[in-house]
Structures are given as structure tokens and as C-alpha cells.
Amino acid sequence: MGLESGIKIIKILENNGYEAFFVGGAVRDYLLKREIKDIDITTNCLPDKVLELFKGVETGKKYGCVTVFQDGFSFEVTTYRFDGKYIDSRHPNEISFASDVKEDIARRDFTVNALLMDKNFKVYDYVNGLEDLKNKMLRAVGNHHERFKEDALRLLRAIYFAVKLGFTLEEKTFAAIKEDANLISKIVGERVILELKKIFEYGKITEIIFLLQETNLAEFIPNLKVGITKLINSKNLEAMDFHQFMALIFYLNHENYQNYWRFSNKEYSEFNSIFNLAFVTKADSFNNLLVYTYGKKLCLTANKINRILYQSPDQSALIEKIDEKLPIKKTCELKFKGGELISLYNLKGVQFIGAIVDDIKFQVINHILKNDYQEIKTYVENKYLGGVLFDKKV
Ligand code: ATP
Numbered sequence: 405m406g407l408e409s410g411i412k413i414i415k416i417l418e419n420n421g422y423e424a425f426f427v428g429g430a431v432r433d434y435l436l437k438r439e440i441k442d443i444d445i446t447t448n449c450l451p452d453k454v455l456e457l458f459k460g461v462e463t464g465k466k467y468g469c470v471t472v473f474q475d476g477f478s479f480e481v482t483t484y485r486f487d488g489k490y491i492d493s494r495h496p497n498e499i500s501f502a503s504d505v506k507e508d509i510a511r512r513d514f515t516v517n518a519l520l521m522d523k524n525f526k527v528y529d530y531v532n533g534l535e536d537l538k539n540k541m542l543r544a545v546g547n548h549h550e551r552f553k554e555d556a557l558r559l560l561r562a563i564y565f566a567v568k569l570g571f572t573l574e575e576k577t578f579a580a581i582k583e584d585a586n587l588i589s590k591i592v593g594e595r596v597i598l599e600l601k602k603i604f605e606y607g608k609i610t611e612i613i614f615l616l617q618e619t620n621l622a623e624f625i626p627n628l629k630v631g632i633t634k635l636i637n638s639k640n641l642e643a644m645d646f647h648q649f650m651a652l653i654f655y656l657n658h659e660n661y662q663n664y665w666r667f668s669n670k671e672y673s674e675f676n677s678i679f680n681l682a683f684v685t686k687a688d689s690f691n692n693l694l695v696y697t698y699g700k701k702l703c704l705t706a707n708k709i710n711r712i713l714y715q716s717p718d719q720s721a722l723i724e725k726i727d728e729k730l731p732i733k734k735t736c737e738l739k740f741k742g743g744e745l746i747s748l749y750n751l752k753g754v755q756f757i758g759a760i761v762d763d764i765k766f767q768v769i770n771h772i773l774k775n776d777y778q779e780i781k782t783y784v785e786n787k788y789l790g791g792v793l794f795d796k797k798v
């Protein structure tokens with residue numbers, strides 16, 4: 405993805421007298437023959453000059469970073485830098501631009517993320533990253549404790565890369581994460597959530613739970629500990645996304661979970677719906693009304709929770725089938741609804757409209773009545789005319 409266009413950028417920088425290399429995930433994933441997500445280029449050219457040479461925008465000029473657009477791709481072009489002292493376990497209070505690429509390499513998180521590659525695909529390795537890449541090892545660059553103290557997000561990034569790449573955390577790196585796990589509490593919830601979402605993209609739930617537990621990180625991220633301790637020996641774990649995982653965690657641990665996790669009110673109410681659904685279907689089948697009322701997505705999550713926690717039979721095929729066959733997904737899809745009741749009949753009271761529409765919906769959802777104007781009209785007249793619909797309008 406776009407390496408050829410990246411080479412153009414490197415050549416232009418070199419033709420203007422600068423050094424430039426691919427660095428980070430692009431080099432790592434190129435060597436691993438994995439799909440490349442985004443491309444970083446590191447250079448001794450200063451941000452203002454990068455902006456003069458290319459079409460781009462400053463995305464983090466303070467950190468020397470410019471996003472350059474070339475041939476429809478975007479590239480993060482970052483000036484060599486070394487970081488000053490870190491404040492708040494996340495941000496350096498000052499950065500300085502460096503003249504030697506080795507200084508830039510030294511500030512990077514893991515050895516496999518610190519490889520350089522030039523325009524001819526020649527790799528430069530100042531941190532033994534190639535050896536680690538071969539052995540599928542994730543090792544922090546430099547002094548492990550220092551690196552995690554500087555930026556505690558690296559603790560979670562380690563899990564992200566271990567899960568994403570299927571790498572093992574190198575012994576000392578692992579020990580340092582475990583010892584420094586408490587630092588994760590200094591990182592604001594939003595950043596932790598973003599990183600967890602990335603981790604869950606790879607669906608490797610057993611590894612994630614194991615790593616969060618074994619590194620002690622679960623202890624210092626609010627609400628995770630109880631759930632993870634209960635799940636760690638589960639034989640029924642299956643792939644799930646971040647939302648499903650959090651539903652499971654909140655289900656297992658009802659302590660107040662709304663302060664830290666920045667879910668919307670809608671999402672919190674969905675979590676409650678999932679808990680209710682899991683409760684009523686633990687030992688019973690999903691039915692048309694449940695799938696209609698709560699929607700397929702929440703039903704599938706509740707099904708997952710029951711499978712994992714209670715070894716309930718898998719009802720996902722049933723849920724899919726019910727959903728596919730539902731004649732309507734919303735009230736407004738009824739071919740005969742409240743409006744018709746008002747225009748066609750004299751009603752004893754408006755309060756009956758809701759009840760009659762609910763009745764129609766029930767009949768349609770359960771395939772007793774077709775979602776057909778005439779069929780529903782006949783049903784309504786047979787049942788209600790002369791009663792709450794006291795006569796037809798003339
Ligand atoms: P991905 O495949 O997720 O994009 P990546 O390795 O490219 O993985 P990015 O977050 O895109 O990761 O960062 C690009 C590079 O910048 C990393 O490979 C690493 O060299 C460096 N980097 C990013 N974040 C940090 C950090 N918190 N501490 C040190 N170095 C970092």
C-alpha cells in the first residue's frame with residue numbers, strides 16, 4: 405500500500421539534501437509480509453520545509469509531524485527528534501529535533517518498530533530489531549522501566565502488538581510491564597479505550613484476557629479485574645469485539661462503571677438491554693418479539709454471553725433466521741397503522757391507538773397476520789369495530 409509513492413517522497417527529500425527513511429509499522433509489516441496500515445517516514449528535514457516541498461498538513465507540528473499527500477495516499481512525515489522529560493506519563497514536556505537518525509530510533513517503543521528502510525528497501529537496524537522480528541519477540545527499546553515511565557500508553561501498546569502480530573513479550577519487557585502496570589491509571593480513559601478497541605480488532609480474546617491478567621494491567625484499568633478473573637479459565641471464550649467484551653465485563657461486575665468508560669447513554673442503555681436479554685434467554689429460546697424489540701445485534705451479544713458463562717446452546721443461527729424473516733423492523737413499516745385508525749374510524753379514545761397498534765405489531769411480527777393493508781384492516785374491524793372503534797367515518 406503506497407510504498408512506491410513513499411519512495412517518491414524519500415527521493416524528493418534526498419534530492420533536496422535531506423535524509424529520509426521508512427520507519428515503524430510500515431517497515432515491520434513489510435518485512436513480515438503483512439498488510440501495511442499506514443506509512444511513517446522519518447527525516448532530518450524540518451516540518452516547515454516539509455510543508456514547502458509537499459502538499460500536506462501539520463498534524464502535530466509540535467512533535468514534528470506533517471501528513472503529506474502523495475498519489476492519493478497519506479504519509480506521516482516526522483522530523484528526527486528526541487524527547488525531553490516526560491510529564492504526566494504520556495507527553496514529553498519538550499521535544500528537540502535531532503540531527504542523527506539513531507536518536508530518533510532511541511525514542512521509539514519496541515525494537516521491531518524501530519527499523520529503518522531506505523528507498524532501495526535496504527534495512528538499517530540499530531536495536532537488534534531484525535533478530536526480534538525473526539524470533540517474534542516484542543522487546544522495549546532501551547531501558548524498559550524508563551520507557552514505560554515516560555509513556556504509560558506503551559504498556560497497552562505492548563499488548564496490542566503482541567496480539568496483532570502474534571509475538572511473545574520478551575521476558576524483561578514483560579516483567580517491566582508487570583511492575584509498572586499501575587502507571588496505566590495515569591492515562592485518561594479515552595486513550596485507554598482507543599487502544600483497547602485496537603487490541604480487540606484482532607478477535608484473539610483468550611490471548612487478550614491472558615495478557616491483561618498476567619501483566620497486571622487488568623488491576624489498574626477500572627472495572628476489568630472482576631470480570632477478567634472470572635473469565636480467565638473459561639473454556640468457551642470466543643471472538644468478540646470491544647463492545648461485546650465490555651458488555652460481558654459489565655455483566656460480570658455491576659459496580660459503577662459509568663464514570664470511566666465514555667460510552668454514550670444509548671450504549672449504556674444497550675448494555676442494560678443485553679443484560680435483560682441474557683437473563684431471559686439463558687435457558688429459553690430467542691423469539692420473534694425479542695429479536696424485533698432489541699434487534700439482532702444485541703441478541704447476538706446476549707447469546708454470546710450465555711454461551712460463554714452458562715454453556716447455553718448457540719442460538720445465533722436462530723436469531724439470524726428470525727431477523728431475516730421479520731416482516732417489519734420498525735412500527736412505521738406497518739402497512740396499516742395509527743394514522744389509518746384515526747382517519748377511518750371514530751374512536752372512543754386516543755389512548756386505544758397505541759394498544760391496537762401493539763396488537764397489530766404482535767400479530768405481524770409473529771407471522772399470524774401478513775403485513776398487508778387489507779388483511780390488517782379486516783382483522784382490526786373484526787376485533788374492534790363496535791367496541792373501541794365505535795363506527796366507521798362516513
Ligand atoms: P500500526 O500497525 O498500528 O500502525 P505502528 O507500529 O505503525 O503500528 P503507530 O501508532 O502507527 O504504530 O506509530 C508509528 C511508529 O511511531 C511506531 O512504530 C513507533 O516507532 C513510533 N511510536 C508510536 N507511538 C509511540 C509511543 N507511544 N512511544 C514510542 N514510540 C511510538
Ligand code: MG
Pocket residue numbers: 428429430441442443
Ligand atoms: Mg502505523
